[in-house]
Amino acid sequence: MKLPFVQIDAFADRPFTGNQAAVMPLDAWLDDAVLQAIAEENNLAETAFIIPDASGAADYELRWFTPAVEVALCGHATLASGHYVLTGDPALERVTFRTRKAGILEVTREGDGYAMALPAYPPEPTEVPGLLAALGVTSGEVLRHANGYDLVVLDNAEAVLALQPDFKALAAIGDTLNIVTAPGSETDVVSRVFAPAAGIDEDPVTGSAHSVLTPYWAARLGRERFTAFQASKRGGHVGCELAGDRVVLRGKCVTVIEGSFSL
Numbered sequence: 001m002k003l004p005f006v007q008i009d010a011f012a013d014r015p016f017t018g019n020q021a022a023v024m025p026l027d028a029w030l031d032d033a034v035l036q037a038i039a040e041e042n043n044l045a046e047t048a049f050i051i052p053d054a055s056g057a058a059d060y061e062l063r064w065f066t067p068a069v070e071v072a073l074c075g076h077a078t079l080a081s082g083h084y085v086l087t088g089d090p091a092l093e094r095v096t097f098r099t100r101k102a103g104i105l106e107v108t109r110e111g112d113g114y115a116m117a118l119p120a121y122p123p124e125p126t127e128v129p130g131l132l133a134a135l136g137v138t139s140g141e142v143l144r145h146a147n148g149y150d151l152v153v154l155d156n157a158e159a160v161l162a163l164q165p166d167f168k169a170l171a172a173i174g175d176t177l178n179i180v181t182a183p184g185s186e187t188d189v190v191s192r193v194f195a196p197a198a199g200i201d202e203d204p205v206t207g208s209a210h211s212v213l214t215p216y217w218a219a220r221l222g223r224e225r226f227t228a229f230q231a232s233k234r235g236g237h238v239g240c241e242l243a244g245d246r247v248v249l250r251g252k253c254v255t256v257i258e259g260s261f262s263l
Contacts (some may be wrong), residue, residue: 007257008080011236017204021077039065048077055067064098068199072101075207082107083253113252122215134169171196188226205236
């Protein structure tokens, strides 16, 4: 069996930046173990699988797998999936995806890029024993959203860039996405994101993290729109907007590989 395979750099305006995602359109779902094995073979942060949505609720069903687990929400692979569908049909202006745990997601053309609507996950102050130590910092504001996101706010961008986390210690805290952020210099906000419990030590650019970052920073900055940069080695720019119970994230995509997966 040969399956279509496209690799896309999301939140990127040129190859080798942003976050890599495989997008694989299917006619029907394969066994979950096969989907997980494909994602492990791809060895990218995420592999997105889409099938036509027979329910009529959306255009496609969408699921995401890291090399280790299926996840409840992935922003960059949703943006990549939207790019795949919309570049395949220039007449389309928008595409919707029905997901199992994050509801209906939408990607819309916007200039030479896209706007993507995700759920907003406002975090609440909390205590997470061992988190600051695992990140290698002595102080920081700690917040959490119950869907599996921990947010640590530091004083400045330099502290975020200097982080050298203990990934084993982070993974031992639990299967959460660890987001560290601060006011930016060239952008309003800077962040880095770690997910060692999901098999990804540092994620290059994380759309779902901005579901948490956007409500936090919109409240702190006192405005609904701001610019963000995720300061991984590859790096990626994200335009952020809070729109009620949704966040609208803006970015570009670049297709870098097209081929087939032999199964």
